[in-house]
Amino acid sequence: MKNLFSPIKFINIALLAIAPCLAHAAGNYPDKPISIVVPYAAGGSTDLIGRALGESMGRYLKQTIVIENKPGAAGSMGAQEMVRTRPDGYKLTLAPHGIFRQPYLQKTRYDPIKDLTYIASFSTYDFALVVDAKSPIKTVKEFVDYAKQHPDEISVGTPGRFTGNQMVMVELGNATGAKLTHVPYKGDAEAITALLGGHIKAAITTNSILPYMEAGTARVLAVASKQRLKAFDGVPTFTEAGYPVVIPSPLGLAGPKGLPAEIVEKLDAAVAAAVKDPVFLKAIAAYGIQTYYMNHKEYAEFAAKTFAEEKDIVGKMNEDNK
Known part of the structure; x- marks a missing residue:
């Protein structure tokens, strides 16, 4: 006799049960505060830019956005956090360019392509x-x-x-x-x-x-x-x-894998509004930072291309470091 409660069947039943809940949640999103991980210390330029972005997005979404500072691991703490984050849109992270390079330098707990959903980029640093x-x-x-x-x-x-x-x-x-x-x-x-x-x-x-x-x-x-x-x-x-x-060194916003498309689109729209918001523009201008917007599709394509290219780039820098 077949086991009607096999692990695979149980998982499928559970997914079917929560699917309507996720759809309902996406429709009402956001109905509570959102947190954004800034993978650098408080008070730095990235932190201040992240806070300005959060304030602007919060006005657009009509919801509070809270900043969580988690410095360390070459700016990849936010990406690591996404691996264990529920894909409901209430915890996101800033995604610095370095997250595409770090996996080639050491073993990481995240895969920048498989474990993240790219929402939009909003600025770039200059060298x-x-x-x-x-x-x-x-x-x-x-x-x-x-x-x-x-x-x-x-x-x-x-x-x-x-x-x-x-x-x-x-x-x-x-x-x-x-x-x-x-x-x-x-x-x-x-x-x-x-x-x-x-x-x-x-x-x-x-x-x-x-x-x-x-x-x-x-x-x-x-x-x-x-x-x-x-x-x-x-x-x-x-x-x-x-x-x-x-x-180039774009800075963007990302979430965990599996983030519903409707939530991604709402967040993308909020970022697009932020890069035109005079308050946000004034804040980043104080640091000489320029806007660099890519929508979620463009940003996902950029992420895949950049991650593939970083292997050769790291090779060049390894030669330089010898």
Whole structure:
């Protein structure tokens, strides 16, 4: 006699039983506060941008959005959290670019494609090549020429190994043949302090260099974006300077796998509204951050493409770290 209560049948019956509940929940979504994991410490630029996004989305959705700071694991704590999160849309995470790279560096508890639902991207960080304002180097060409004339004498600080910052340095070295020595720090702040203290010749930072540029203590030689940036007034892109170095770093919103399509669409619409919200735009402008919107379909395609490409990128950086 067959067992009518086999594990497979039991699971199927359970799924059929909860399906109407999930559909009803999606229809009424959101009817309680939503939490967004920010995988960095409170007070940093990503945290402040995440809070501004949450406030804007909350106004659109007419619901409270709570920020949960969970720093560590190279910004992948939010992605790890999604693995054990119920797909009801009430717990989400910011998804920094590094989550696509981390699985190639160490064993992770998440798969960036199988374990996450991508909702939308909303901004991007920019990478800038910087020297001390007192440095005689005034252009990228002068920087490259000096590096070629003085092999291994150019030390370049970044916020750490395997960051997008380091990737800018690697790509510039590959494009020019210049030999650059990587000096990893724990963050932009340490790298900038080392630069201004004369411990390194250059640094590759994010938008956190802006106050120093505006104060006249640091000189930005180029940015690794597709086009010139308003925040970096008068600074050329690497491409304009003749070097094909373009490293995007989108920041987006993601949820656990299996997030219902109706909920994804509502959240995507909220992000789309946020990137046009004057309050949100004013908040990110204070940090020189630009919007970079991709809808859920575009963002999912970007995630799959980026994860596939990161294997080769990590290989390049491994060579640089030897």
